[in-house]
Amino acid sequence: MSYNKPRKAIVIFTAILFHCLLVFHLLFSPVIIVLASSKGIVNASFFSFIIIFVFSLFFGRAYCAWFCPGCGIQEITGFFVKKKVKNSKAKYIKYFIFFAWMSVIVVGYILKGFTQIDLSFGMADISIQKRLLLTVGAIMFIVPLAIIFGKFASCKYVCWQAPILIIGKRIRDMLHLPGLRIKTNADKCKSCGVCSKSCPMDIDVAKKISCGEIVDDDCILCGSCIDSCKFGALKYCISTPRKAALRK
Numbered sequence: 001m002s003y004n005k006p007r008k009a010i011v012i013f014t015a016i017l018f019h020c021l022l023v024f025h026l027l028f029s030p031v032i033i034v035l036a037s038s039k040g041i042v043n044a045s046f047f048s049f050i051i052i053f054v055f056s057l058f059f060g061r062a063y064c065a066w067f068c069p070g071c072g073i074q075e076i077t078g079f080f081v082k083k084k085v086k087n088s089k090a091k092y093i094k095y096f097i098f099f100a101w102m103s104v105i106v107v108g109y110i111l112k113g114f115t116q117i118d119l120s121f122g123m124a125d126i127s128i129q130k131r132l133l134l135t136v137g138a139i140m141f142i143v144p145l146a147i148i149f150g151k152f153a154s155c156k157y158v159c160w161q162a163p164i165l166i167i168g169k170r171i172r173d174m175l176h177l178p179g180l181r182i183k184t185n186a187d188k189c190k191s192c193g194v195c196s197k198s199c200p201m202d203i204d205v206a207k208k209i210s211c212g213e214i215v216d217d218d219c220i221l222c223g224s225c226i227d228s229c230k231f232g233a234l235k236y237c238i239s240t241p242r243k244a245a246l247r248k
């Protein structure tokens, strides 16, 4: 069974839907929530980010590969750009961005408090031109990064949402909660390395086969490695974490 085909179809559909409806910024923009917090308003993206966090407590980073509109834009870009992102130290940039962004939001709500809930904040109160600008701006941010540094560069290096999911996934593993994972079977593995080549996040999957599970903060559970292994050494499972994998 191929996971990549349905996954790509779903994530490209979400990208087209959210961008065409001009609601990408309302639910996922890092900017609108900063403006909202400076006025003490609980806006729609406040709830989006909480939902994403709760999702990660069970599904890890699967949201990134299966539902994120930003990922969908990169999949569309991937039809033209074949360059693959590198597993470099640049992946830590996203944590600095997240920390700075979250600090501004927290300070905003501390100073202003939660004064009202306004789910349309950033929609009804801004012009269609500004909404278009925010939507096109997000695409103009993601696409050049993919062209220069490889497909999935924004997920790997700069995404402000990625640390939310990584924190959720780590809490899940720390508490030994069951969740969606990729199980490995070393007995079936022929060490061919095809799974590592297929990983869009440049994770050395083959190196992790002996752990019994793929544990990596950058694994977005896309299923490419599962699809690529002709020997059935990888599969999705719902389970608690394996100790060997967590130690690595």
Ligand code: SF4
Binding pocket: 188, 189, 190, 191, 192, 193, 194, 195, 196, 205, 206, 209, 228, 229, 230, 231, 232, 233, 234
């Ligand atoms: S593709 Fe399969 S057999 Fe080859 S290294 Fe990966 S897990 Fe092992």
Ligand code: SF4
Binding pocket: 182, 198, 199, 200, 201, 202, 203, 205, 214, 218, 219, 220, 221, 222, 223, 224, 225, 226
């Ligand atoms: S390790 Fe497998 S599931 Fe995770 S990102 Fe790489 S290819 Fe996708």
